[in-house]
Amino acid sequence: MNESAFHYIIVGAGSAGCVLANRLSENPRHKVLLIEAGGSDARFWIKVPLGYAKTFADHAVNWSYMTQPDPGLNGRQAYWPRGRVIGGSSSINAMAYLRGLPHDFDDWERAGATGWNWEIVRKTYEALECHVEGAIQKGGGPLVVSDVGDGMHPFVQNFLVAAREMGWNVARNLNGEEAEGLMRMRSTVRNGRRWSAADAFLRPATKRSNLRVISRALVEKLIIQNGRAAGVQFRLGGVQHIVRANKEVILSAGAINSPQILQLSGIGPAALLQAHCIPVLHDLPEVGKGLQDHLAVSQYYRATEPTLNNILGNGLGRMLAGVRYILTRKGPLSVPVNQISGYVRSSPELEVPDVQVYCNPMSYITHASGAVGVDPAPGFLLCVQPSRPTSRGQVTIASTNPEAPPLIQPNSLSTNEDCETVIKASRLLQQLAQTSAIRAVTKARLQPDISTMDDAALLENFRNRAGTVFHPSCTCRMGHDARDSVLDARLRVHGMEGLRVVDASAFPNVTSGNTNGPTIMLATRAAELILQDA
Ligand SMILES: Cc1cc2nc3c(=O)[nH]c(=O)nc-3n(C[C@H](O)[C@H](O)[C@H](O)COP(=O)(O)OP(=O)(O)OC[C@H]3O[C@@H](n4cnc5c(N)ncnc54)[C@H](O)[C@@H]3O)c2cc1C
Incomplete structure (x- = not known):
């Protein structure tokens, strides 16, 4: 596969990545590659709503991170599950569905994410959702939210x-x-089965010949040429591959792994990169900072x-x-x-x-x-x-080994x-x-x-x-400029060409409720922005 070229390369088939894969491949002229570290989601305990308790600690589908000792939790380390499987965390989450509250998004806009206020994102939610209440169906979107x-x-x-x-x-x-x-609670469940982002967005798109999905492939770093994301390097079955993107590389690896991949690629706080002998391609101090969780x-x-x-x-x-x-x-x-x-x-x-x-x-x-x-x-x-904590932690690489879990300090x-x-x-x-x-x-x-x-x-x-409610976010947040954030309001990495981050790490602040819906909404709007810029 060395040197194959795509228009868009998406890293991570989670809540956001599945949406992007669908929307960006709608146009048959766009060659889209989706790369996922985990394997198939065709597993009984993923489909069964209460199977959540089984996948919660199943290393076959879960990154199973541990945080650093957290001073705010009297030095305790916490278990942080994240989906490592097609569908990402939407394949192992608890399926509770909440959009978040209007002021959450008005605060996004105040933080520099122009165009993400409630009035705008509400319309995206309405177009996305299909509410099922018994025999009644309201809305025609792909994201099924059921009254169970x-x-x-x-x-x-x-x-x-x-x-x-x-x-x-x-x-x-x-x-x-x-x-x-x-x-x-309303839930992303359909006819008694989990309705993940893979079900809602990826599966309907996989028959398109212009979408390629590669699973069990770990993206190790981005290929950067002259300030532009030209492709990615990944490892599949012990073999290293390089694939090239003509238009954009989009990181949707989640709030822990997207900043990790940026840092491994030489994009992040210069002192951190130098401490690991990684050449500093772009000193961007906020990469990995700003971590919020519930x-x-x-x-x-x-x-x-x-x-x-x-x-x-x-x-x-x-x-x-x-x-x-x-x-x-x-x-x-x-x-x-x-x-x-x-x-x-x-x-x-x-x-x-x-x-x-x-x-x-x-x-x-x-x-x-x-x-x-x-x-x-x-x-x-x-x-x-x-609902709206103000504490912020950080994610930093622990080594140059892409397999090594990054250090997570929630700073609760x-x-x-x-x-x-x-x-x-x-x-x-x-x-x-x-x-x-x-x-x-x-x-x-x-x-x-x-x-x-x-x-x-x-x-x-x-x-x-207290324990996490599994909503890490904001580690590559949108904002005004490189001094206060990682991304602009179109989710482009400040100072880089051809590179965006589209997942929960892009939130300027964590939303008041559960974060799967807001992530899917964010990816839906992101796809519009990417296509406008094409
Ligand atoms: C146990 C649990 C319970 C939750 N319960 C709820 C709930 O009830 N309701 C709710 O709304 N939210 C819930 N959430 C949160 C919600 O699921 C997440 O906020 C949302 O899925 C985040 O989406 P994302 O796209 O940012 O990341 P993810 O969905 O985590 O996707 C990231 C993807 O990138 C892949 N990836 C990462 N690194 C690499 C790499 N180097 N190479 C290739 N691929 C890579 C991952 O394997 C993963 O598939 C829960 C989360 C968990 C873990």
Whole structure:
């Protein structure tokens, strides 16, 4: 394959890369190459919505990163799963679908991403989505977002009653007119199966003769000639290959690997590159900086009523659920675990929601290795996640070996504002657990019981126990210029020709909710910009 030429080379077949592969190959004159490090997504546990618990720590489809010790989490290292498979993280994620809130995107524009305000991106979302509510279908886009409420465990009704007691809106769909409250979570599920970016965008395009997909190929670095991305170097089956791009190379390798590939290619902070004896082709200080993520803390409760634990916490129940799923594509395995969620305000004087709440009708333990164990006794969890953290970490190469995981320093809770939001969010959790609806179904509060904790203890509980919600972003963010960012508002790398980054690393700030939808939206708009510039 040495020296073959394409118009566009896309690195990474994840949420963003699948969209680009589809949109850029619509024109049969464009020769498009998509290169993915992982293999096929034709796996049972990828297709089954609740199979998320199995792929969570499956190294066959997962980069399974560990962060550096994080001072804000009392020195803990965290397990960060990322999809290494066709579909990327959209093939292993929890399928919760939220667009984000209007101010998230207005803030993108304020940060320098001109043309990404809510009014503009809302139209992209509307064209992208197809909402399925039972027999009703709204919208004709390829991204199926289903109301899976009918398949949820009846226990979730308690969460909605508790929400009303808290004075929170119970919304039908937070991806429409309503922007606040809890709802039965909408999910990227279609007919009881995961609907990944590969399903929505890549699969329909693979029959095109002008699109080539190469999987199990690790991109090692970009080929840069005279300030232009001329191609990429990748390794497939132990053999190194070089492919050339006449128009553009687009990095869609995700928020951890896109900055890693730039740095390995000599584009990044000069001091870092020099420390690894990499020739500095372009000193771009912000590559890898600006990392944002969502952190959440879960509190667990034993229940007085049956929950999903009664089914999935024992071998017989799991077997019956499996048989039911195989025969009907229904039942507990067909619905993602985050069943009730939404946006709320930690104090009434705030203009916008600042906390995402999750209520799951099941309790489980996630071990440090990422393995998930379901409790045998009925239980549930209540969880809060500050929506718009201000702390920023970084991703830096650890060595010149492209196989070596980069160093991830989340730098969590490094601002006073974030610590204050954690305390206010934890107070909400205390109040939610005290509602009569939740007390009525609580047999016991599992340790640590936060019900009587003061502010300091709540913050300490968060530092000791909070975990990632798997939304790393912003490591190659859009902005004004090379002093504050990596990309311009058309996602072009500052100071380079023929090179863009299109994935969650391009977010100027993390959005308030789950990040798969915003990434797919971003890639859809990016494809328009790339084609305009062609
Ligand atoms: C466990 C988990 C649960 C999540 N739950 C949700 C949820 O419920 N709802 C939600 O909205 N979001 C969720 N997310 C987040 C969401 O899935 C991501 O934000 C989104 O998929 C990011 O898309 P991306 O295109 O930036 O990166 P990815 O989808 O991660 O794609 C990057 C791709 O690039 C490939 N790649 C990387 N390096 C190289 C290389 N050197 N050479 C070749 N290929 C390479 C990777 O293998 C991968 O396929 C979750 C994520 C995880 C991991």
